[in-house]
Amino acid sequence: MTETHYLTGNARGTFMRQDTAVMLKRFYLIEQASIIGQAGWLPAIPYFEMKTLIPKMLWEDAMTADMLRKRVIELRFPSRMLEVGTDQPLVDYIRSCYLAPNAIAFMMVMSRLIKPALRSAYQTYLNVADEIGDGPTYRFLRVAIEEKTRHIDILEKFLASVIGDVPQEEVEKADAWIKQQDLWLQKVGGFGLDAPNAIAIEPLTGKYEPAEVPAREDSFRKVRFYWPDIVDPAFPYGTGMQLQLRSAVSHFNEVWAVETGGFILYSFAEELGWSFVFDAARWVYDESRHVRMGYDRLVSWGYEDDELPLGTYIYDSSKGHDPIYRLGMLFYFESKNIGKKIDRIKNFERMQDRMSQHDMDFDWADETIHTGYGKTWLSQVLKNRGQDPDDYSHVKDECERLVRRVVESVSEEEIEEIKQIANHMITKQSQ
Template identity: 60%
Template structure:
């Protein structure tokens, strides 16, 4: 007698382990994008993108963290996240960092990797079980919305900046994007199934002839070995200087009171662009050494610094200042050139802890002026900096411990940070001091006239 059973349904397509394998692949992709995005921040000249990419990488980090935690839940009690069969996919994302220019890197985000992840997430949501795997549905639906917006935002900026770019840069960006796209498509994209093995790709390309043992994929055309830029790229719409206000190099120039304090504070916020770039450099440099928990905190650190930068920019613009009137300095970032990246991490920690007490006074000053916007911005800035001080202690200690040093002794780091900044300030020329003094005085005169 034949035994019959009640039918199953499509809802049972992916079991717990199958789901964990898929989500692990998505996590690994998001993680590598975060690291690459952070590393490229110093090398992106476009101000709008330099301050938008931190938000994008923070969103990507939030998605990656949710994916990672979900994988651990599904694989309990194991907390091992091996790359395994996804290695060549991860390698391609890493290789894409070696783009020949910023346009090329951003183009691979907007036209290759973000759309591939968006499609993968949408496919997953259609096929996976919204009951058994319900927790994944909430954050993945949010990830879909974020990816759609990210693609729009990056694409709009690319369209604008490509129109201004040199013809050679545009051609390189297009060629690079096409090649990355072809490589990704050859391995089957980012999907629910494992990437097509490299040997299988070659076998297909060679008319089903087996690939030679040890044969490797061809190098990407126009690739440039990647490392975060030691000299940050700057947007030509602003005034490019090393020192962004006279008091950086001239102690006799007053910090200012009243509207001068409003201006000085806004310019200071704008010039936290160095901290955005430095935090990106730090995330990239310590990602492998300190691991995911560090990357997750550092992504938020990068994003917060970009928000502070935008705070100053928006206030100055609201007071009638054009980009061509605004100084963007580099001296703190410059001071770490050629140094061990641990001093970049120390520099962020040093300046956060050094200036946090002054912000409470500024909040009171702006309240007395009835400048609610400056007060509001400084109030939120202060809250962020308290978090950053904790980040600095945690991860500077972790880095020191990794190097076999006392994790609780920051003396050498602090002294070195003070020293290299002091040495940089001492290189200020008379021409530089005259230039930034003229810029500041013009801004002060315009601010006074607008009262």
């Protein structure tokens, strides 16, 4: 009897299409849960540098997650549903990390456990997968590895710079918690190519809630109202140099929008799903760029941190209320001010202030996108609640009422303080 001979394959056949889809789906779920946690912690992180750099990290993570999700759908595993299934222990593990005892601990768990574990998993995947058959995945995972490496470096350098100023008991609490989370990650089996171990995550003893009161570091002038015209109609918004300052201070104070964006991403992620998370991640990142724009301009004009007012009144106005009003607040202020930006762009051009013109020009483009986000997702929330999705006037009215109530609560001491801060800033440039 003649033996039949066949040509042999090689290492490229290690993982079939469905094997690949299973692993990429797992990575997507981990990234998604990580993004939600980073967003939810933004209001509680006091450090200005991290409050404005973590948004870029979570947006880059969202870009990776979106590519992972699309790739899984392309591979048709096993249908177009991305159910959690046996990967639930990994999602639960990430959610347990939301319950960090303090901001230092949360940044540590991101820089020392979650992001390194994902980077390692991506590298392992690229080492054994097929660059020909799975070429599209290769490209974006290589980018993801570079981004994770940069994220870890930024976080670790920052932690090293501030750890000496953190109360020792808080550092010890963070260190102990990190060791616990490391042990649980090992019990789960890490973020590898194999399915996780089917265990319950012990630390899930509560539900994380974003901070209703935003944490702010002491290096800036911590106020509720960041410019006199907010609480004193007699103080002009200003023209010329005063308009330049007012615009930069406004951009700098969009910290409230970063915090609000993080709050709503976390709060509505489960209800609205991935498309919302992806849009909200971009929204948060854009707001952080606006903050950096204003801060950079103010620093370039010679201001020190302790001369700059950092307010909270818009964020404060939604405290204790349904998160729909935080979503409405972000949408309302985006749409309310967008029409004024074209005039300001022209004013800055006449002043030959190319920097302010540039920043306002890009801001205008961003806000146009954000108005679309606001309409889309506020309408969807209303629809989910059985209300008219095309009528959000009652949400807008309530947002106006909430802000007005906070403004009306201003004290004479607060008015005098912000006037003193603003007049000092104006005088400094006049001299």
